[in-house]
Amino acid sequence: MLAVVSSSILALVLAVTIDAPAQPPAAPPTPGAPAPPAASPSTAPPFDGPETPVVTKHELRAGGKTLRYTATTGFLPIRNAQGEIDARMFFIAYTLDGVADPASRPLTVSFNGGPGSSSVWLHLGALGPKRVAMNDDGTMPAPPYRLIDNEATWLDQTDLVFVDPVGTGYSRPSKADQGSRFWGVQGDIQSVGEFIRLYVTRYGRWTSPLFMVGESYGTTRAAGLAGHLIDRGIAFNGILLVSSILNFQTARFTVGNDLPYVLFLPTYTATAFHHKKLAPDLQRDLAATLKEAEAWASGEYTTALARGSALTGPARVAIADKLARYTGLSRDYVERANLRIEIQRFCKELLRAEGRTVGRLDSRFVGVDRSGVADEPDFDPSLAAIRPPYTAALNDLVRRTLGFQSDVPYHILGGGIGTWDWGSAGSGFTDTGDALRDAFAKNPHMRVFVGSGYFDLATPYFATEYTLDHLGLPGDLAARITRRYYRAGHMMYIDVNELAGLRKDVAAFIAEALKGR
DSSP: OOOOOOOOOBOOOOSOOOOOOSSOOOOOOOSSSSOOOOOOGGGSOSOOSOSSOEEEEEEEEETTEEEEEEEEEEEEEEEOTTSOEEEEEEEEEEEESSOSOGGGSOEEEEEOOTTTBOSHHHIIIIISSEEEOOOTTSOOOOSSOOEEEOTTOSTTTSEEEEEOOTTSBTOEESSGGGGGGTSBHHHHHHHHHHHHHHHHHHTTOTTSOEEEEEEEHHHHHHHHHHHHHHTTTOOOSEEEEEEEOSBGGGTOOOTTOOHHHHHHHHHHHHHHHHTTOSOGGGSSOHHHHHHHHHHHIIIIIHHHHHHGGGOOHHHHHHHHHHHHHHHOOOHHHHHHTTTOOOHHHHHHHTTGGGTOEEOSSOTTOEEOOSOSSOSSOSSOHHHHHHHHHHHHHHHHIIIIISOOOOOSOOBSBSSSOOOOBOGGGGTSOOBOHHHHHHHHHHOTTOEEEEEEETTOSSSOHHHHHHHHHTSOOOHHHHTTEEEEEESSOTTGGGSHHHHHHHHHHHHHHHHHHTTTO
């Protein structure tokens, strides 16, 4: 199974020449994390590591049995039409030992998003044989940090390949001035697509059931890859989208685009519920409260925003009252915000009276800012909680456990890519939903799994629902999409209870996708 994953995502070549894009536009904020800083590739060697992949043997206990597996750690070259290496892409693959016919075993390729994120989050949070030991609710433990056997690993069902797009992890362009070829929607799809083609070729996996799992911007990439690779003869049995964003109109708070205000509203409600900021009748049952908020957002609230400045008098007062009711904010605040609550301002305002902020990747988390009167939080407390443990664990894993030696920095999130070319964003909003729809039309056997967290303010679940409902799929194809929801945030798997739920849901999805093969 080939799974492409995604932190706060993001979110996509057969012997291909990647043309340098035109001067890229300024990158808008990224879905799964703050926009990564511009890279300075010349500050470190573009390549530092063994030319031949490092192979090691391991075992773990999961599901009451011992899993023995092989880890392969190294690079695959991305070449241009002249056969020259333009970049080397770093990967870590886990294959189960003792399999009678490895060529027929499912293979899953996984990545995260950003753009600018490595594959570390899905790797060490949910899928891999080891995971970072967090507190059970996903909060940061005291250092030093450690890895433990992952009882919820997917390795018992599928071999796993974690790939870092160019500019993330240890993946680097061959020359500093070649990075822009990869740092854009299309260049990213083409290069990761070439990695997949090359991996299944070199490791004899053309006859394996293939799955892709992407998170955050990685879902944008995965949807684009589904359409890109089906036209090159690579079809997937299943695509898994974790904390999804395909259509960026749903998440860009730009002038004239009221859609995000509507689609973020239910997550504001969920957040206010968690922090006990709603009226007593709304604090009884989260599912019922969200259903009520969703109906109001997609009905009355949508109509009201469409009226613009024509909404006046008692009608405007009524909308302000309802908006305050479903967000936990004061009526005065929502009036002054012109009935439109931008995400960062919500994160700052909800707990302002307590001197706290709420997280973007996971709005259950709270932070403390220097100023109590600023408009936006100083930082995302949910990102701050996971970055140190995952950074330490990954660096320890590759050197001490997997035996891979390199002195260049492993770019966990940001720091390795330059300005991102958003392509169609120049004339509207980036959207890879059409590519996913094309893959559905051309591959009647493909299934899609979509997992969303109720407390995810980076890629809100109601925005994902809107995108899926607007793909234009006929009923029989729409029925091939599985939707699941979790009482956690963007990385729902950092919560040990939701990790188990995700594992159970994915196992059922994979089994269903493999029927009839």
